[in-house]
Amino acid sequence: xxxxxxxxxxxxxxxxxxxxxVLSFTLIYNFNSYQRSKYLNSSNKVTATIYNSFSAVxxxxxxxxxxxxxxxxxAQLKSLIADLPFIRITPYSxxxxxxxxxxxxxxxxxxxxxxxxxxxxxxxxxNKGRKHGVKPDQGIVSSDGVVGVVIHVSESFSLGFSVLxxxxxxxxxxxxxxxFGPLAWDGSDSRYANLSGIPFHVELAVGDTVVTSSYSSxxxxxxxxxxxxxxxxxxxxxxxxxxxxxxxxxxxxxYVDIVENLKKDELKALENRIIK
Amino acid sequence: xxxxxxxxxxxxxSLVLVQVxxxxxxxxxxxxxPYVYILFVILLPLSTxxxxxxxxxxxxxxxxxxxxxxxxxxxxxxxxxxxxxxxVIRIISNREDDKSDYPGLxxxxxxxxxxxxxxxxxxxxxxxxxLEVYTFANFLTTLFRVILSSLFSIIVIVLSQFLVFRD
Numbered sequence: 430x431x432x433x434x435x436x437x438x439x440x441x442x443x444x445x446x447x448x449x450x451v452l453s454f455t456l457i458y459n460f461n462s463y464q465r466s467k468y469l470n471s472s473n474k475v476t477a478t479i480y481n482s483f484s485a486v487x488x489x490x491x492x493x494x495x496x497x498x499x500x501x502x503x504a505q506l507k508s509l510i511a512d513l514p515f516i517r518i519t520p521y522s523x524x525x526x527x528x529x530x531x532x533x534x535x536x537x538x539x540x541x542x543x544x545x546x547x548x549x550x551x552x553x554x555x556n557k558g559r560k561h562g563v564k565p566d567q568g569i570v571s572s573d574g575v576v577g578v579v580i581h582v583s584e585s586f587s588l589g590f591s592v593l594x595x596x597x598x599x600x601x602x603x604x605x606x607x608x609f610g611p612l613a614w615d616g617s618d619s620r621y622a623n624l625s626g627i628p629f630h631v632e633l634a635v636g637d638t639v640v641t642s643s644y645s646s647x648x649x650x651x652x653x654x655x656x657x658x659x660x661x662x663x664x665x666x667x668x669x670x671x672x673x674x675x676x677x678x679x680x681x682x683x684y685v686d687i688v689e690n691l692k693k694d695e696l697k698a699l700e701n702r703i704i705k
Numbered sequence: 706x707x708x709x710x711x712x713x714x715x716x717x718x719s720l721v722l723v724q725v726x727x728x729x730x731x732x733x734x735x736x737x738x739p740y741v742y743i744l745f746v747i748l749l750p751l752s753t754x755x756x757x758x759x760x761x762x763x764x765x766x767x768x769x770x771x772x773x774x775x776x777x778x779x780x781x782x783x784x785x786x787x788x789x790x791x792x793v794i795r796i797i798s799n800r801e802d803d804k805s806d807y808p809g810l811x812x813x814x815x816x817x818x819x820x821x822x823x824x825x826x827x828x829x830x831x832x833x834x835x836l837e838v839y840t841f842a843n844f845l846t847t848l849f850r851v852i853l854s855s856l857f858s859i860i861v862i863v864l865s866q867f868l869v870f871r872d
Contacts, residue, residue, distance in 0.1 A: 442755035446788040449763045453784060456770075456777030457836065470774050483726050545729065545773070547738055549837050552774040588774065616838070617846070 471543055471554045472581050472588035480543040480554055481586075488540075488683065495683050502572040534649050535689040537561055539569075541682045544591070546619040551593040551679075553577055557687060558585040566647060568688040574653035574676035575599055575641060576685050587687075592654075593619055593679055601654050601673075602642035606631050609642040612654060612673065619679050621658060624671040631669075633657060639673050646693045713749070717765065720745050725772040728861075736850050739857040740779075742769055743829050744865065746787050747822060750806050751794070762787030775837065782833035786825050793824045810866035822862050823855075830855045 437444065471477060539561075543554040557563050559582045569576040569589050577591040578599075590597040593614050601624055602609035610626030624639060637657040643650035658674040690696075724742040731737060746762050766783035770776050797820045798804060805812035808821060834851045835841070 442759065442788070445756050445759050446784060449759055449784045450781055453763070453766070453777045453781035456780065459776075470776075471772055473771070476772055479722075479726075548773070548775070549839075550775070 470581055470588050471552065472558070472583045472586045474583060474586075477542065477554055477556075477583065477586035481556055484540070484542040491681065491683050494681065498572050499684075533691040535562070535691055537563060537687040537689070539563075539587075539685055539687055541685055542586075544679070544682050546591075546593055546679045549616045550595055551591045551619075553589045553591050553682070553685075555579075555587045555589065555685065555687070556585070558582050558587050560584055562689065563587045563687055564689070566693075567690075568647040568652075569685050570648065570652055570688055571677055571682065571685045573678070574655065575648060576677055576679075576682065578647055579687060591679060592622060592675060592677070599648070599654065600642045600645040601639050603627065603631070603633055603657075604638040604640050604651075606633065609644060610668075612639070620675060621672050622655070622675055624657075624673050625668055627669045627671060628667055629662065629669065633660065633669070633671075635660065646690050646696055648688060649690075709750075713745075716748070717745055717761075721765070721768055721772075724769060729773060736853045737857050738834075738850070738854045739861055740769075740826075740830065740833065740854070741858055741861050741865070743783060743786060743825060743858075744862050746783060746790065747825050747862070748807070748809060751791075751804065751808060752806050755791075758787045758790065759784060778833060778836045781836060782829050785832050786829045789828055790825065793821065793828075797821055797824065810863070818866070819859070819863055823859050826855050826858045826862065827851075830858065 471480065537557055539555040539557040541553055542556050543552075545551045553569065553576065555563075555569070563579060563582050565579055565582060567579045569578060569591075575592060577589045577594070578597060579587050579589045581588040592599065592612070595614060595616055598611045598613040600609060601612040608627050608631045610624050612622050612624050614622045627633070635657050639654045639657065641648040641650060641652040641654060653676045655673040655675040655677075657671055659672045661670040661672075663670055720742045724740065728739050728741055731739060742765060745765055746758065749758055749761070762783040763780050766780035769779040769783075773779070794804075794808070797817060808818070810818045813821075830851045834847050834854070838847050
């Protein structure tokens with residue numbers, strides 16, 4: 430017994446080292462499940478406030494390009510507004526009827542306060558949170574196209590997966606043929622993502638448009654994702670390997686919209702009833 | 706004593722801020738991800754109790770993890786180099802040398818300091834990048850990222866000794 434005690438005292442540094450490493454690895458495993466890490470991410474108050482105040486400095490440098498984008502988007506919206514049968518404006522959001530589907534979507538404008546593109550799993554921190562109506566599983570889009578999806582919200586900030594995250598993929602389809610497949614990022618280049626699940630009989634060409642499909646309740650149908658950059662036909666396989674050039678420049682994200690599908694709960698309830 | 710505590714507290718906070726607000730935002734095609742915050746672990750006095758070095762390293766890594774949404778990855782890598790620190794120092798030091806308690810650039814030879822920093826940064830980045838990717842697929846690509854980022858981190862850390870920590 431005394432021998433054991435002496436051994437423990439002599440090697441306490443090694444034991445402490447082991448303990449801390451076990452703790453770290455437990456954190457790595459548990460963060461993957463995303464349920465318990467409510468506060469331990471960059472949408473918590475302290476971290477987000479620091480990011481928020483410092484992003485204000487950097488914002489001045491992108492004002493010109495943000496202005497250009499806004500002007501272009503305004504022009505597009507003006508040309509669309511005549512077609513919209515129903516529009517309502519609330520302090521934070523605009524309720525509008527998406528032109529293609531029947532669901533109602535709500536758009537909440539938000540500022541990107543932190544964003545990475547070079548990690549293996551990239552995240553976006555936004556300056557809108559629960560009190561603005563943001564909830565997990567809402568889509569994030571910019572005027573160029575799909576950006577990501579919200580996973581955590583705090584009182585006034587939220588954290589999302591960007592498309593450049595291996596843990597999440599959008600449901601995409603080819604605009605021409607309507608064939609759909611999952612979009613996934615392989616962790617290497619922030620300009621490209623991979624589209625799989627498109628069988629060989631579908632005709633496609635470099636430059637074809639890839640948009641969001643109607644099979645997810647996160648995004649409205651037909652939001653721009655990117656264009657086909659290269660097509661490969663791996664031997665012994667039935668599906669193309671398609672590299673998609675993303676429409677959004679993730680290195681220069683500034684303002685985005687968070688999309689809420691107002692009929693999502695109804696849809697989920699119906700689907701759950703049938704599956705059970 | 707109070708002065709030293711205060712100095713390390715300021716260093717801790719400023720390294721965290723510099724890391725998350727500047728170096729985490731550096732983006733050169735995914736190959737340069739410099740992590741300079743481990744300078745804190747590198748510069749702790751050699752006489753610091755080992756438990757304190759380990760716990761401080763864990764807290765430092767944990768805070769960086771929260772900022773970069775990578776819970777556990779930085780903590781694991783930083784605790785690892787905190788444990789290996791004395792071993793690294795033993796390997797690169799000659800027995801005859803009088804060792805200063807403070808492992809800074811001006812208290813030691815340049816070549817000693819550079820190799821100390823290089824060992825620590827390489828160990829840290831190796832563990833960190835492979836934990837982050839979480840696979841040995843694309844082994845060489847990841848190794849390439851480790852080497853480029855380590856070079857960058859080493860240069861920044863050594864230069865910082867000339868510019869900021871001049872006492």
